Amino acid sequence: MIPPVEPIVRADAIARVSFERSDPVRMARFLVDFGFVPLAPPAEGRQYFRGCGPASYCVEVIAGTHDVFLGFALSARSRDDLHALARFERRGLGPAEGPGGGERLRLHDPDGHRIDLLWGAETLSPLSVREPLAAVNLPNAATRINRPVRSEPAPAPVFRIGHVVLQTPRFGEMMDWYRTRFGFLASDIATIPDGTPVLGFFRFDRGEEPADHHSLALLAGPDARLLHVSAETIDLDAIGQGQQHLRAQGWNHHWGIGRHVLGSQIFDYWKDNAGDEWEHYADGDLMTADYPTGFHPLSRAGLWAWGDDLPDSMRPPGPLPADAPAQARAIIEALSAAPRPWLR
Ligand SMILES: [Fe+2]
Structure with missing residues (x-):
């Protein structure tokens, strides 16, 4: 159903995302409350935010007149890969912006998002965070004795950008563009009744090394836009206390806490000051390259396993005109059908 492609390169990870913001100060406040750490000093008109992981930065915010998602960068697995894709695209390399340096190949996907392939950026020492609450008392296995769980509201420590989800009016073209250039594998594909794929979750091909269930997801829709950026945090408690912190700071909660079906992440969604969505996630699926693609009929019920129903703003509008x-x-x-017997 999804014909295999021989990709030019196999990229390794989502490295960073870039936004233009008309109010970068407020955006910085959101990102810090969300769990990112600002890097000092801010460059002229630009500020950079790291996670707790080794990436030199995860988020670039450029001061401007508009609120725009500019695009994202993927990490190459080797310098040879960077050059191989540059040759294929017949484009030159340039210095990567911001802290960490390195080289990048700058492309634009069919929807016009700025997509960089990055190589050679310096890494940072990871920041220390609390241990995961790995010890869990089970009915038949007591592993946490005399050790109460005591957590406080605090920004959820985010480690890295996990995935980016885009809505696109040219689903097939976008899917092929990303698969051909970066080696994305389809983890799960949702289709409409005639068999056309309209929602796809794509992971990096790391061979026998596990990769996140999806680092890129695409949804067919009327216009090209960012749906959300997702960042990985430690566990359910980090998500819960992160939620309390974001609520205390007055940010707009969007959806969660729940668990997804495709990818299995525990999730919580927030809106930044410009209305773009950010997801905290923990405990997502990891797959090796040989894990087969799953095909599913598109349904609202298939978007989450437990938790609240989609917020109204994520639900489809009313009936479309007859000529749609x-x-x-x-x-x-598909997205309008009642997802549970007690939901409409
Ligand atoms: Fe997500």
Whole structure:
């Protein structure tokens, strides 16, 4: 159903995301409350934020007149890969922006997002965070004796950018563009009744090394836009206390806490000051390259296993006009069907 491609390179990870913000000071406040750490000093009109992991930075915020998602960068597995893709695209390399340096190949995907392939950026010493609450008392296995769980509201420590989700009016073209250039493998694909894929979750091909269930997801829709950026935190308690912290700071909660079906992440979604969505996640699926692609009929019920229903703003609008494209009608119908017997 998804024909295999021989990719130019196999990229390794999502390294960083970039935004233009008309109010970068407030954006910085959101990112810090979300769990990122600002790098000092800010450059002229630009500020950079790291996670607790080794990436030189995870988020770039450029001061401007608009609120725009500019794009993201993927890490190459080798300098040879960077050059191989540059040759394929017949484009030159340039110095990577911001802390850490390195080289990058700058491309634009079919929807116009700025996509860099990055190599050679310096890494940072990871920041220390609390241990995961790995010891869990089970009905038949007591592993946490005389050790109460005591956590406080605090920004959820985020380690790295986990994935980016894009809505696109050219799903097939976007899917092929990313698979051909960066070696993305389809982990799960949701289809409408005629078999057309309209939602896809794609992971990096790391061979026998496990990769996140998805580092990129695409949803067919009327216009090209960012749906969300997701960052990995420690565990459910980090997500819960991170939620309390974000609530205390007055930020707009969007959806969660729940667990996804495709990818299995425990999730919680927030909106930044410009209305873009950010997801905290923990305990997501990891797959090796040989894990087969799953195919599923698109449904709202298939988007989450437990937790609240989708917020109204993520639900499809009312019935489409009679002359709307058949694919749009099929997507809206699939996402409109009651996901649980007690939900409408
Ligand atoms: Fe997500």
